[in-house]
Amino acid sequence: xxxxxxxxxxxxxxxxxxxxxxxxxxxxxxxxxxxxxxxxxxxxxxxxxxxxxxxxxxxxxxxxxxxxxxxxxxxxxxxxxxxxxxxxxxxxxxxxxxxxxxxxxxxxxxxxxxxxxxxxxxxxxxxxxxxxxxxxxxxxxxxxxxxxxxxxxxxxxxxxxxxxxxxxxxxxxxxxxxxxxxxxxxxxxxxxxxxxxxxxxxxxxxxxxxxxxxxxxxxxxxxxxxxxxxxxxxxxxxxxxxxxxxxxxxxxxxxxxxxxxxxxxxxxxxxxxxxxxxxxxxxxxxxxxxxxxxxxxxxxxxxxxxxxxxxxxxxxxxxxxxxxxxxxxxxxxxxxxxxxxxxxxxxxxxxxxxxxxxxxxxxxxxxxxxxxxxxxxxxxxxxxxxxxxxxxxxxxxxxxxxxxxxxxxxxxxxxxxxxxxxxxxxxxxxxxxxxxxxxxxxxxxxxxxxxxxxxxxxxxxxxxxxxx
Amino acid sequence: xxxxxxxxxxxxxxxxxxxxxxxxxxxxxxxxxxxxxxxxxxxxxxxxxxxxxxxxxxxxxxxxxxxxxxxxxxxxxxxxxxxxxxxxxxxxxxxxxxxxxxxxxxxxxxxxxxxxxxxxxxxxxxxxxxxxxxxxxxxxxxxxxxxxxxxxxxxxxxxxxxxxxxxxxxxx
Numbered sequence: 139x140x141x142x143x144x145x146x147x148x149x150x151x152x153x154x155x156x157x158x159x160x161x162x163x164x165x166x167x168x169x170x171x172x173x174x175x176x177x178x179x180x181x182x183x184x185x186x187x188x189x190x191x192x193x194x195x196x197x198x199x200x201x202x203x204x205x206x207x208x209x210x211x212x213x214x215x216x217x218x219x220x221x222x223x224x225x226x227x228x229x230x231x232x233x234x235x236x237x238x239x240x241x242x243x244x245x246x247x248x249x250x251x252x253x254x255x256x257x258x259x260x261x262x263x264x265x266x267x268x269x270x271x272x273x274x275x276x277x278x279x280x281x282x283x284x285x286x287x288x289x290x291x292x293x294x295x296x297x298x299x300x301x302x303x304x305x306x307x308x309x310x311x312x313x314x315x316x317x318x319x320x321x322x323x324x325x326x327x328x329x330x331x332x333x334x335x336x337x338x339x340x341x342x343x344x345x346x347x348x349x350x351x352x353x354x355x356x357x358x359x360x361x362x363x364x365x366x367x368x369x370x371x372x373x374x375x376x377x378x379x380x381x382x383x384x385x386x387x388x389x390x391x392x393x394x395x396x397x398x399x400x401x402x403x404x405x406x407x408x409x410x411x412x413x414x415x416x417x418x419x420x421x422x423x424x425x426x427x428x429x430x431x432x433x434x435x436x437x438x439x440x441x442x443x444x445x446x447x448x449x450x451x452x453x454x455x456x457x458x459x460x461x462x463x464x465x466x467x468x469x470x471x472x473x474x475x476x477x478x479x480x481x482x483x484x485x486x487x488x489x490x491x492x493x494x495x496x497x498x499x500x501x502x503x504x505x506x507x508x509x510x511x512x513x514x515x516x517x518x519x520x521x522x523x524x525x526x527x528x529x530x531x532x533x534x535x536x537x538x539x540x541x542x543x544x545x546x547x548x549x550x551x552x553x554x555x556x557x558x559x560x561x562x563x564x565x566x567x568x569x570x571x572x573x574x575x576x577x578x579x580x581x582x583x584x585x586x587x588x589x590x591x592x593x594x595x596x597x598x599x600x601x602x603x604x605x606x
Numbered sequence: 607x608x609x610x611x612x613x614x615x616x617x618x619x620x621x622x623x624x625x626x627x628x629x630x631x632x633x634x635x636x637x638x639x640x641x642x643x644x645x646x647x648x649x650x651x652x653x654x655x656x657x658x659x660x661x662x663x664x665x666x667x668x669x670x671x672x673x674x675x676x677x678x679x680x681x682x683x684x685x686x687x688x689x690x691x692x693x694x695x696x697x698x699x700x701x702x703x704x705x706x707x708x709x710x711x712x713x714x715x716x717x718x719x720x721x722x723x724x725x726x727x728x729x730x731x732x733x734x735x736x737x738x739x740x741x742x743x744x745x746x747x748x749x750x751x752x753x754x755x756x757x758x759x760x761x762x763x764x765x766x767x768x769x770x771x772x773x774x775x776x777x778x
Contacts, residue, residue: 396630397623402624
């Protein structure tokens with residue numbers, strides 16, 4: 139019986155001597171007669187450090203451990219060992235133990251590691267079949283969604299009764315390619331969760347996709363943080379806006395105060411010229427109030443961009459048409475440059491139109507302020523790496539460092555009474571609402587380049603969000 | 607005031623209405639007035655003729671009031687010119703830092719827009735230590751007091767502010 143066991147079995151005494159071993163053991167580790175266990179198992183000359191087997195001699199319980207040894211051909215081998223204490227005769231003293239080893243291959247180990255990886259990675263992994271039933275799910279998935287094997291994935295993820303629209307897994311079943319999307323689901327506690335899911339094909343025999351593996355990253359916390367940041371920025375913006383508004387009103391009041399003073403002085407002195415001068419001042423500042431309120435209202439419209447598929451090239455040409463004459467009248471050339479393969483994008487037509495008119499009219503003003511001739515404004519649109527890029531550049535007066543720091547802040551203007559200080563701020567707001575970025579490159583006296591960049595991925599995800 | 611002894615004031619502000627307003631008020635009070643629409647132009651005018659006082663706006667294109675002030679203070683003769691700041695940016699991010707620097711190191715007095723012509727003239731006369739009417743003296747004193755208080759409040763910690771508020775409420 140001992141000889142027939144399908145394991146490598148050896149009996150070892152307290153001094154590490156192998157006193158008996160079965161056939162399987164002999165075939166695997168070679169000759170063991172008059173040898174110490176460490177010589178046979180590991181081809182060592184001294185006992186192993188921290189020998190786990192010897193522990194059974196102390197507390198008499200069996201132990202299991204895995205180890206690496208060397209077989210009789212000198213080949214490294216992984217094995218799992220179970221060690222039992224052996225009682226011989228009377229008394230409680232244990233003098234022998236039995237070690238049963240089962241060799242495992244690299245592949246087994248690798249599989250084991252994969253299983254651990256599958257269960258322990260901090261994301262939800264599930265394997266679903268063509269019928270959208272979950273075949274396997276990892277630990278994180280089961281913790282968050284409960285016992286789910288055999289259930290429909292859409293029921294588990296979203297508690298829905300039918301397949302989701304734009305299901306990335308369905309796409310993968312069709313084309314065998316990886317797909318990604320952002321989804322919203324409900325966890326086992328009924329809490330709403332956000333996750334980014336990637337699907338890949340599992341092909342088992344044949345060419346068709348038999349299963350799809352879904353790997354989802356929980357981005358609920360991230361979303362929450364994102365929203366908190368947006369909220370904080372919004373509050374800060376409100377504060378800035380109120381301060382800016384107060385400043386604008388103070389300036390207008392100063393003008394009204396001045397007008398009032400000059401008119402009353404003129405009346406007192408019976409000086410018609412003075413009365414006229416003061417009256418004009420009053421009129422100007424009343425007009426300023428009107429335009430401030432108008433700009434302010436358009437700025438405060440806290441709305442989501444109304445995105446639709448539009449051709450950015452058309453938009454650029456529209457602006458050129460609009461400003462061609464105004465620029466020409468001031469002796470400024472207005473040019474446009476259209477990049478290669480500019481594709482339609484999900485933009486808010488009116489919003490981007492406002493941005494471009496703001497930038498172009500600023501550029502024209504900068505040209506007027508500059509003191510050299512041959513000024514021109516260039517408006518361009520091009521495709522970058524997954525980006526749509528608009529650029530408005532001029533060779534006008536340029537912006538010095540001190541002012542550059544402030545141009546995107548509320549109500550900052552260098553145009554004296556001509557500007558409300560809302561143009562660039564509104565522009566930035568619209569760009570941000572599109573998930574884009576605006577930057578300026580300029581030095582005093584060297585013109586300026588305003589660059590608006592829109593990530594196509596962000597545009598399409600914002601578009602999807604607005605449709606939901 | 608005899609013509610040849612008229613004090614010369616340089617009004618620096620980027621808004622034409624403000625320049626006109628302050629100029630008119632100063633002319634009425636018997637001053638000689640020169641205007642400039644930014645720091646660069648002001649510097650050119652100072653080079654030609656040193657004014658007795660500069661009325662200075664803080665946030666302006668090209669050269670801001672703070673920048674001009676820094677340049678003046680490096681120059682031996684110009685650093686002695688008294689300056690009164692007339693600004694709308696006393697409490698916002700654009701002007702607060704500059705104003706703090708200027709009130710700590712220099713002119714010490716600022717008026718916040720919108721200003722009343724009487725207060726403005728009284729403050730100017732106060733800085734120039736000119737003869738003033740009883741009313742103007744009172745106004746000048748009040749402006750100084752207001753300025754001191756503003757400076758104290760601007761640099762006070764929240765606890766002190768609370769105490770101040772309680773104190774004022776008690777008096778009411």
